[in-house]
Amino acid sequence: MFVAQPIEWTDKGVVMLDQRRLPxxxxxxxxxxYREVAQAIREMVIRGAPAIGVAAAMGxxxxxxxxxxxxxxxxxxxxxxxxxxxxxxxxTAVDLFWALERMKRRFAELCATSKSLSEIxxxxxxxxxxVHLEKKATDQAxxxxxxxxxxxxxxxxxxxxxxxxxxxxxGTALGVIRVAYQQGKKLHVLVxxxxxxxxxxxxxxxxxxxxxIPLTLITDNMVGHFLKTGKVGAVVTGADRxxxxxxxxxxxxxxxxxxxxxxxxxxxYIAAPVSTFDLSIPDGDHIPIEERSAAEVTHLQGLRIAxxxxxxxxxxxxxxxxxxxxxxxxxxxxxxPYTTALRDLAAAPQPVVASA
Amino acid sequence: MFVAQPIEWTDKGVVMLDQRRLPxxxxxxxxxxYREVAQAIREMVIRGAPAIGVAAAMGxxxxxxxxxxxxxxxxxxxxxxxxxxxxxxxxTAVDLFWALERMKRRFAELCATSKSLSEIxxxxxxxxxxVHLEKKATDQAxxxxxxxxxxxxxxxxxxxxxxxxxxxxxGTALGVIRVAYQQGKKLHVLVxxxxxxxxxxxxxxxxxxxxxIPLTLITDNMVGHFLKTGKVGAVVTGADRxxxxxxxxxxxxxxxxxxxxxxxxxxxYIAAPVSTFDLSIPDGDHIPIEERSAAEVTHLQGLRIAxxxxxxxxxxxxxxxxxxxxxxxxxxxxxxPYTTALRDLAAAPQPVVASA
Numbered sequence: 001m002f003v004a005q006p007i008e009w010t011d012k013g014v015v016m017l018d019q020r021r022l023p024x025x026x027x028x029x030x031x032x033x034y035r036e037v038a039q040a041i042r043e044m045v046i047r048g049a050p051a052i053g054v055a056a057a058m059g060x061x062x063x064x065x066x067x068x069x070x071x072x073x074x075x076x077x078x079x080x081x082x083x084x085x086x087x088x089x090x091x092t093a094v095d096l097f098w099a100l101e102r103m104k105r106r107f108a109e110l111c112a113t114s115k116s117l118s119e120i121x122x123x124x125x126x127x128x129x130x131v132h133l134e135k136k137a138t139d140q141a142x143x144x145x146x147x148x149x150x151x152x153x154x155x156x157x158x159x160x161x162x163x164x165x166x167x168x169x170x171g172t173a174l175g176v177i178r179v180a181y182q183q184g185k186k187l188h189v190l191v192x193x194x195x196x197x198x199x200x201x202x203x204x205x206x207x208x209x210x211x212x213i214p215l216t217l218i219t220d221n222m223v224g225h226f227l228k229t230g231k232v233g234a235v236v237t238g239a240d241r242x243x244x245x246x247x248x249x250x251x252x253x254x255x256x257x258x259x260x261x262x263x264x265x266x267x268x269y270i271a272a273p274v275s276t277f278d279l280s281i282p283d284g285d286h287i288p289i290e291e292r293s294a295a296e297v298t299h300l301q302g303l304r305i306a307x308x309x310x311x312x313x314x315x316x317x318x319x320x321x322x323x324x325x326x327x328x329x330x331x332x333x334x335x336x337p338y339t340t341a342l343r344d345l346a347a348a349p350q351p352v353v354a355s356a
Numbered sequence: 357m358f359v360a361q362p363i364e365w366t367d368k369g370v371v372m373l374d375q376r377r378l379p380x381x382x383x384x385x386x387x388x389x390y391r392e393v394a395q396a397i398r399e400m401v402i403r404g405a406p407a408i409g410v411a412a413a414m415g416x417x418x419x420x421x422x423x424x425x426x427x428x429x430x431x432x433x434x435x436x437x438x439x440x441x442x443x444x445x446x447x448t449a450v451d452l453f454w455a456l457e458r459m460k461r462r463f464a465e466l467c468a469t470s471k472s473l474s475e476i477x478x479x480x481x482x483x484x485x486x487v488h489l490e491k492k493a494t495d496q497a498x499x500x501x502x503x504x505x506x507x508x509x510x511x512x513x514x515x516x517x518x519x520x521x522x523x524x525x526x527g528t529a530l531g532v533i534r535v536a537y538q539q540g541k542k543l544h545v546l547v548x549x550x551x552x553x554x555x556x557x558x559x560x561x562x563x564x565x566x567x568x569i570p571l572t573l574i575t576d577n578m579v580g581h582f583l584k585t586g587k588v589g590a591v592v593t594g595a596d597r598x599x600x601x602x603x604x605x606x607x608x609x610x611x612x613x614x615x616x617x618x619x620x621x622x623x624x625y626i627a628a629p630v631s632t633f634d635l636s637i638p639d640g641d642h643i644p645i646e647e648r649s650a651a652e653v654t655h656l657q658g659l660r661i662a663x664x665x666x667x668x669x670x671x672x673x674x675x676x677x678x679x680x681x682x683x684x685x686x687x688x689x690x691x692x693p694y695t696t697a698l699r700d701l702a703a704a705p706q707p708v709v710a711s712a
Contacts, residue, residue, distance in 0.1 A: 023662065023663035024660060192577070193551070193653070193661075193662070194577065195549070195551065195575035195576065195577060196575050198661055198662070201653075201654070201661055201662035201663075202661070202662065202663075205662055205663055205665045206663045208665075209663050209664075209665045214666075215665055215666065216665075216666050216667065216668050217650075217653055217654065217662055217665050217666065217667040217668070218653070218667070218668050219551035219552050219576065219608070219609075219653055219669075220551065220575065220576040220577035221548070221550065221551060221576035221577075221579075221608050221609025221612065222608055222609070222668065222670060222673075223577075223612060224609070224611045224612025224615060224673065225608060225611055225612070225670055225673040226668075228611065228673075252575070252577050252578055252581060253575075253577025253578070253580070255580045255581055255584065256577065256579060256580025256581070256612060256616055259580060259615065259616055259619050260612055260615055260616075263615050263619070294573075297549070297557075297573060297574070297575055298557070298573065300656055300659075300661070301659060301661070303656075303657060303659060304380060305549075305554055305557055305558070305656070305657070306379065306549070306554070306557035306558065306561055306573055307379035307557075307558075307561055307562045307565050308565075309561045309564075309565045309571055309572075309573050310570075310571065310572050310573065311572065311573040311574070312572050312573070312574050312578065312582075313575075314578060314581055317578075317580065317581040317584075
């Protein structure tokens with residue numbers, strides 16, 4: 001089955017699919033310079049926190065691979081500049097910093113123990129590929145835990161794009177749907193378009209369509225109508241941040257879908273890696289909501305669609321955990337009471353991934 | 357305060373504002389031929405059931421006014437063709453047929469009692485203007501009944517466009533907001549853009565902005581977030597059809613706003629004329645939902661915004677009456693139990709309007 005490849009390490013360089021041009025054009029670029037990778041992250045050729053982490057790791061490896069440094073010392077003096085350039089692209093994407101820290105740690109280990117420049121370069125490329133493999137394994141595990149909660153047949157709903165394009169694996173929420181579908185469950189996916197950026201119509205509809213999974217695209221104000229009348233068996237979305245009590249920040253619109261699901265007795269689930277947990281905050285009131293440009297509401301692809309009025313653009317909202325029936329992670333399934341369930345999963349071992 | 361004039365009878369002809377081009381262009385046409393009025397209705401220069409009714413009445417008067425018939429008999433033989441042309445424009449708009457029936461009835465009366473062609477023509481123009489005046493009086497009465505339920509200050513939310521553009525008066529839901537604002541209530545209106553047609557951003561935001569009433573435009577998936585966090589004092593929307601038990605069909609998205617309002621203890625109101633009641637059906641399950649073109653979801657102003665996938669486009673949804681705190685009409689306010697309240701209002705006398 002088709003799985004979108006937002007990013008791939010190849011012998012020719014880092015290949016990236018330009019997500020800004022989907023669904024009308026499928027254009028990929030091959031980068032051989034880490035500065036190109038940094039620019040691609042900044043300009044949103046690639047998006048989705050896990051996918052950005054993979055891009056940063058590959059960018060760091062690319063910078064080392066093509067370095068002309070003639071000694072390990074010289075390579076060591078170049079690496080901070082490479083990492084800084086990659087770090088300055090999307091200041092709020094946690095996975096980006098996590099990936100760069102990991103690459104720095106591995107680089108320090110290798111410099112302390114390796115015999116040659118080529119050995120270090122080769123091992124750093126392997127590390128970047130391992131970061132990618134781990135994302136894939138995480139998605140697969142989330143998908144398998146979640147798939148059992150999907151109905152044997154009928155409609156399921158998602159929100160935004162928590163698919164392969166966002167993670168570099170099979171996706172989180174879409175990974176759950178994909179695994180269930182591959183297990184033989186006859187699912188039909190209701191895809192809200194997810195204004196203002198249209199990640200639902202542009203990305204999720206495209207992924208499902210290419211993967212041969214049946215779908216119906218709807219506007220965001222049809223969600224309630226379909227939950228009331230459409231015999232929907234489950235809703236599953238991704239998450240950007242999950243507080244200690246299970247309150248979950250995700251793309252704007254998720255909260256209202258969760259309320260409408262509960263009102264209509266449709267189970268609402270979150271699919272997200274353990275790295276999304278933020279156990280340092282007690283509840284959703286402590287999650288800041290990013291306010292983005294109002295022009296993204298009043299304009300669409302450069303076209304003015306509203307008069308010159310005040311518009312709001314909170315990019316995320318918070319779904320209180322009382323609306324969430326379960327949270328699927330790569331380490332298992334959390335259910336209420338979430339405070340203990342999330343703490344237990346955070347302390348559980350991460351599934352081991354074979355080296356690339 | 358500015359009130360949009362979607363249609364006006366003038367000495368030069370019927371003047372219509374082209375609502376298709378709002379908010380970027382404010383263009384009016386002056387029609388002197390009833391066939392132009394029919395075309396304008398069909399092509400949606402004007403929309404909104406009450407406004408379409410006014411247009412049909414004015415079109416009928418225009419057809420008679422410019423007739424070259426030299427006798428009452430000749431005029432009588434021309435009128436059915438005029439009415440038929442106007443009737444064949446929007447087959448489902450109830451107000452259109454109601455307005456034409458009224459014009460036919462008045463014409464028959466006048467032909468039976470009048471002395472001259474010019475007397476009949478003048479009286480038919482007066483009848484069309486009276487239809488318009490009655491719409492204005494109905495809106496004003498709805499606005500005054502509803503305004504007392506608006507908070508003294510703070511945010512209120514609406515949906516779609518139930519404004520002056522839709523009725524030819526001050527609007528129903530927007531009429532309530534307008535009267536409350538003029539009474540000194542410090543309101544700030546949250547306007548959902550109302551995909552796929554964007555009546556919220558294109559029409560409601562335009563009307564409020566021109567009228568100097570503060571507003572914030574939001575996308576339809578922000579509704580829940582703002583009801584949860586935005587200190588909203590009331591929600592008021594229009595209605596397309598109200599069943600005997602108070603279940604209300606209105607623009608898609610209304611149902612989910614009502615559920616989210618109740619969940620967050622925000623009162624949800626309907627503002628609509630008694631002509632919207634359909635007491636022949638017991639509840640909302642008997643209201644058919646019009647399914648419109650999927651291309652309206654996958655394209656925006658001719659621009660493709662989704663891949664070539666299946667899309668749904670129910671144009672309306674049904675809000676069960678248990679979510680509706682009150683229904684404002686021109687004859688008073690209905691509250692639960694709606695079955696008796698609506699029956700009483702339907703039997704109450706219509707407010708009398710002075711002749712034009």
